[in-house]
Amino acid sequence: GIQVEQSPPDLILQEGANSTLRCNFSDSVNNLQWFHQNPWGQLINLFYIPSGTKQNGRLSATTVATERYSLLYISSSQTTDSGVYFCAVEPIVGANNLFFGTGTRLTVIP
């Protein structure tokens, strides 16, 4: 199946700092989604972004489908940004299935 790799696996930031999270995938995809899982386990959909760039407040995401990667930018980080960030892709072959990466664990310290 498709491989989804995220980097870095762990990231510690001072509050107010910026960061970039990366998601690489091994095959062509129909769509890509970014999620944030908070410390209580709740997964929130951040972006549905098969290609191009989207922005939502302090977060933005860019997917370059032809080069098989996506980036999630977090600016002016806050302690509430802590948690695990997952990307998930739907391969062109094998629809109805999202494949998740192992995530980037972000800790924002005051």
Added chain:
Amino acid sequence: ETGVTQTPRHLVMGMTNKKSLKCEQHLGHNAMYWYKQSAKKPLELMFVYSLEERVENNSVPSRFSPECPNSSHLFLHLHTLQPEDSALYLCASSRNSARSPLHFGNGTRLTVT
């Protein structure tokens, strides 16, 4: 986000018990999913229902039995589980297939003793 509600939040069961997990979505979506999240592993898709028909069964053992009586409700019936089945079980929904944004519930933390 309260669009997808899961109960119970926590469950402890013995290997011989029978229990059920419940999921309800209030988003008007047509597809519902069960995912399993174990420590140190990516989320694993278990089942997909689209318009109340099961369209995906990802080689899940028969001790897990899903049920989708209508497009708003999804159950996962559990029977004779093993300790390695302990995990966070997440329900999700989307407007159509995986080509729509996925919305998750809070999950059920299951411990099998």
